[in-house]
Amino acid sequence: MHELAVTESILSIAEKHASQANASRVTDIHIVIGKLASIVDDSVQFYWDIISQDTICANALLHFTRKPAQLICLECNTEYILEDELTTCPQCGGARIKVISGDEFWLESIEIEK
Amino acid sequence: MNPLHVPVVEKILSANDQVAELNRQWLDGSKTFGINIMASPGAGKTSVILQTIKTLAPRLRIGVVEGDTAPVTIDADKVIAAGMPAVQINTGGDCHLDAVMLRKGLEQLASEQMDLMIVENVGNLICPAAFSLGTHMNVLIASIPEGDDKPYKYPAIYRGLNVLIINKIDLLPYVKFNMAYFRQGVEMLNPGLMTFPVSCVSGEGIPEWTAWLEKQVMQIKKK
Numbered sequence: 188m189h190e191l192a193v194t195e196s197i198l199s200i201a202e203k204h205a206s207q208a209n210a211s212r213v214t215d216i217h218i219v220i221g222k223l224a225s226i227v228d229d230s231v232q233f234y235w236d237i238i239s240q241d242t243i244c245a246n247a248l249l250h251f252t253r254k255p256a257q258l259i260c261l262e263c264n265t266e267y268i269l270e271d272e273l274t275t276c277p278q279c280g281g282a283r284i285k286v287i288s289g290d291e292f293w294l295e296s297i298e299i300e301k
Numbered sequence: 302m303n304p305l306h307v308p309v310v311e312k313i314l315s316a317n318d319q320v321a322e323l324n325r326q327w328l329d330g331s332k333t334f335g336i337n338i339m340a341s342p343g344a345g346k347t348s349v350i351l352q353t354i355k356t357l358a359p360r361l362r363i364g365v366v367e368g369d370t371a372p373v374t375i376d377a378d379k380v381i382a383a384g385m386p387a388v389q390i391n392t393g394g395d396c397h398l399d400a401v402m403l404r405k406g407l408e409q410l411a412s413e414q415m416d417l418m419i420v421e422n423v424g425n426l427i428c429p430a431a432f433s434l435g436t437h438m439n440v441l442i443a444s445i446p447e448g449d450d451k452p453y454k455y456p457a458i459y460r461g462l463n464v465l466i467i468n469k470i471d472l473l474p475y476v477k478f479n480m481a482y483f484r485q486g487v488e489m490l491n492p493g494l495m496t497f498p499v500s501c502v503s504g505e506g507i508p509e510w511t512a513w514l515e516k517q518v519m520q521i522k523k524k
Contacts, residue, residue: 189428223457273453293312298304
């Protein structure tokens with residue numbers, strides 16, 4: 188439900204970098220979202236179409252790269268992916284784990300026209 | 302014309318994080334210890350806050366920032382009735398407090414000379430985890446009737462915690478809640494997490510929680 192705030196943030200970052208680069212318009216925006224960031228890209232897209240109107244980013248395409256949450260078992264070093272629900276190590280059943288990645292949530296790059 | 306590629310690599314919530322940093326500076330500057338209390342609706346955030354105030358009020362000046370999705374001042378009224386300053390922040394339907402909203406709350410409490418500032422976040426296990434507020438400590442209140450599977454289903458919020466309170470332990474005899482399973486999930490996400498099982502009805506565990514909290518508050522006073 189916090190996708191509106193997030194989408195506004197994406198717009199303001201994209202506008203800032205577009206104006207620094209003297210762009211006439213932004214055509215594409217690349218966003219990286221980790222599994223643990225809890226963001227629904229469909230909702231971001233929905234808000235985007237509304238709030239980007241009449242800005243330099245109007246009609247820019249959003250591209251989402253989803254990164255899985257990767258875990259490592261500290262007992263047997265098996266790496267595995269966090270699905271919807273946290274599980275113990277599929278190899279040895281160990282419960283001592285570490286999250287390696289999945290928190291990513293950044294704007295990677297934009298494509299502009301001058 | 303060929304589109305031009307502009308690398309950005311900027312955290313999408315960096316604006317929030319910057320305001321959170323300002324909040325932290327304000328808290329440090331006024332020697333106020335700030336805690337952010339998160340939980341699902343009905344876990345007992347307000348009850349734990351009232352118990353905490355009741356226990357620590359003789360020795361500490363405590364202010365509360367209440368986050369609510371609607372302009373309903375039930376929670377803030379209870380705090381004020383307990384003799385402490387409270388401000389209500391209406392998020393206008395939003396599912397979480399962010400650093401800017403907290404900043405507004407802090408401005409209203411600025412003259413209160415608080416030792417401890419408690420934020421009662423919006424009842425939700427997903428969104429508040431994404432927005433840092435600048436407080437010194439993130440606290441989650443889990444409660445027995447919610448079930449023992451919550452760490453497995455909401456891993457993101459458990460990872461960012463400094464303290465876990467397990468509320469309503471007086472209901473353990475009546476509810477199917479496997480404490481070992483629950484604690485294993487917590488341990489997987491946040492090893493060694495400081496945990497206080499409490500009951501706001503019987504008062505069990507409240508002295509341990511408040512004594513520990515008071516110690517944290519005193520540490521910032523000494524700095």
